[in-house]
Amino acid sequence: MTEFNLKELKALNYERPEIERGYANQTLYVNIGEPDIAVKPVTEQMKEIFIGGKGFDLWLLWQAVTPSTRWNDPENTVCIASGPMGGTPSYPGSGKSIVAAISPATGSVMDSNVGGYFGPYLKFSGFDALEIQGKSDQDVVVLVDGVDQCIKVFAATGLPEDAYALSETLTDQFADGNPRGISVVSTGQGAVHTVMGCLNFTWFDSKRKRVRYKQAGRGGLGTVFADKGIKAIVARWGSVSLDSNKPADKETLRSVGKAYSKEIVGLDPKQNQMSKVGTTHLVPIMNDFDLLPTHNFKFGQHPHAGLIGKDVYKDIFDPGFDGCWMGCTVACSHGVKDFVPLTGDYAGQKVFVDGPEYETIAGCGSNLGVFDPYFIVEMNFYCDAYGLDTIAVGTGIAFVMECFEMGLINESHTNGLDLNFGNRLGALTLVHQMARGEGFGKIVGQGIRGMKKVFAEAFGADPVVMQDIGMESKGLEFSEYMTKESLAQQGGYGMALKGPQHDEAWLIFLDMVHNYMPSFEEKAEALHWFPNFRTWFSLCGLCKLPWNDIVPADNQEEKEPAKVMKHIRWYAQYFAAVTGRKVAPEDLITMSEAVYNFQRIFNLRLGFGRREHDTIPYRAMGPVTVEEYESRQERYDGQLKEKYKVDIEGRSSEEKVGLLRQFREEQYVKLQDAVYHRRGWSNDGVPTPETAKRLKIDFPEVLEVLEASG
Amino acid sequence: MITLNGEGYSWEEGMTVTELLNGLEGDHDYAVIRVNGKYVSKPHFDEYQIPDKAEIYLIPMVVGG
C-alpha cells in the first residue's frame, strides 16, 4: 500500500437538491488556488439554449476566461459536465462526461466526450457541471461527495504518479465499502511534460473487481489539469436507477430504452460484434478500402494489417461485460488481462490494460509501420498510465519516423535513437522519455506543431516538407483515417471546430464508397447536418456509438438511411421523456446548432475560427511524394485524365504530383465556400449576426465578437 | 445452401458476392459482408466466391467512425 497523506484545505457542506427532469439545476465551482468552493444556479436560459454537457461547459468557460487567456493561466478552467440524459441506466450509451478547457495544443477551446461514471455521479451528487479554476503550488485532490453532501479540497502528498495506481489508491480511500460508488478523474506524469496529456475517467468493474478507465484524450486537457496542480477529482455516489434522473415520463423512458437495448442485443452479433471486438472491427475494413493510415498517412493499406485486427484482438481481449456505463448493451470497452509489458516500470509484471480501440491500433500500430498486436497493447498501457493521448502520440511519432527516414532529422538529434518506421523499441523508448520530459521525447511531447518549429529552427529541417507531412491542423494531431480520396472528410477534419478529430463528421464511406454526395452542395449539407447531430450527443451526456454502429434491419427503407432516422426518432422521444420538453427529430439539430455556432464564436474570441485556421496539410488531400503517387498511379493517372481532363502523356511523376495537388487544393477551397454558406457563415467562416440571432445566442458579448470579427 | 442473416438461402457453385447481392430484393448499399466470421469488402465483391454452407451477414455500415 502506498504511503500517502491527504490534508483537508477547504470543505463545504451542502444540501443535495432533488434532480428534476434530468437536471440538478446548479453547478459547482472550485478554485484550487484560493482555495474556494461555491455553488451556482443553472438558469432556464442555460437549459433552453445550451441544453447541458458540452453546452454548459462552453457557457461556463466563456464566463471564466477573457480573450487573452492562455491555457496555463490560472483563469483557464477545466469544465466537466454530464447532460440531462446522463446517468440513465437503461438507455445504451448514457453515461458520458464532457470536458472542456482552453487547450495547450491549439490555444483555443477543446472538448472531449468520455465514458466512466464521473459525470452521472457528479450530477446525482447535485451538480450539472463542475468548474475547476486557479492553480495550486501543491498537489490537490478534490472530492465531490454526494453521499455525505460535502465538497472537500485536500493537499496531497505521496500519491502514486501513474494514473492506474493513483485511481486504485483513491478508489480504496473513498469507497467506504462500495468501490462501485467511486469515479476518479486523473492524469499522469506525461501530462506534466507534454501538451498531449489526457484525462483518465474511471468506473469500478464489479465482476472483475477492478478499476477500469476511459480517456478524454484530445487536445491536452490532462496537461491543463496537471498544470493546475490537480492530482485527481473524485466523485462519490450511491445507487442508480431509472428514477435517479426523475424523468418527466418514466413509462416512455422505460419502453424506448428497452426497445433500443433489445435491438442492440439482437443486431450487434449479426453486425459489427462490438460487444466482443469493440472497435477493432474497423481495422480490416479500413485496410480493405485503403483507409487505414500506415507510415504516417502515406498509404491506406498494408499486407500485414490482419495481424492487428479484430480476429486477433477477439482472442486477446478478456471476455466479459464491458460497458463503460451501466446497462450499455453495446459494451464495447474491452481490455486485456494479465498483460506483461517488456519495458518501463511495469516490465515483467502482470497488468490489466483498458483497450486497445481502433484509434490506438491505427495510431500506435499501422501508422508507425508496426503490425504487432502486443506492442500496441504496451503502447496503450503506458500512454494511459502516463496520461498521454494515444492518438497524438501515434500521429506524432509517425511524423517523427517519416522525418527520420527522409533525413530531415537524424540520430544526432534523437540522442542516438533509431526511429525508422517499424522500430518498436524506439517508439516505446520515446513514450517513456515523453512521460519523463527527457531526451528527444521532450521535443516530441510538444506535438507536431511544436516539433516542426524545433526541427526547422534547431535542426535545419525543411519547413515546407514538414508542413506537407505533419498531420496536424489547428495544432491538434489527426485521428486515424485516411482522407485523400474523400473530399467531404477532408472538410470533416479541416472544418471541425476543435481540430481534426472524427467525432464531428465521419463521412468517408458515404462520400468515397457510396458516392451519396457528389456535389459541393451535398457535401456541404452533410458537413452541416452530421457535425450538428453528433454535437447533440455531447449536449445530453450520451455516447454516439449506439446511434449508427448498430443499424436497424429495415434502415435501408428509410428516405435518408445515412441518418439512421429510426434511432433519431427514439432519441427525440428519449429527450422528451427525461426533460418533459417536447421535441421533434429536427429540433435536435437546432439545439446543437446554437452550441456549435457558439463554439465557433468562442474560437473567434480567442483569435481563431476563420478560414485561415481551417486548413489541412497536403498529406490529408493527396500524394505529397512521388513514392505515394506511384503506389496508386492507376488511380491518380485516371483522375487527372478523366476528372480533370489533363493530357498526361510524357509527364513525369513529379509533374503529375504537382498537377493533382493544384486540382485538389482548389476543390478544398470550393468545399469551404459551400460549407460556410450552408452553415450561415461569412466567406471567412464567421457566423453572421443573423445566424446568431436565429439561434438565440445573440448575447451582447457574442455580437461584440462578431462585430470585431467583421 | 448458405445462411444469410440467419436464414437459409440458395447457393450455386462459383457464386460471387456481387452475384449474391444482385439477387437480393430492394435497394441495398452494402460495402462489407461477413462470411464465416471474416469480412469481405466491396473491392473484393466481384472476385470472392462464396463457399457452400457459408454463414453470411450483411453489414449495414453507413456512417460509423
Ligand code: SF4
Ligand atoms: S457504446 Fe461503448 S463507449 Fe459507448 S457507452 Fe457503450 S460501452 Fe461505452
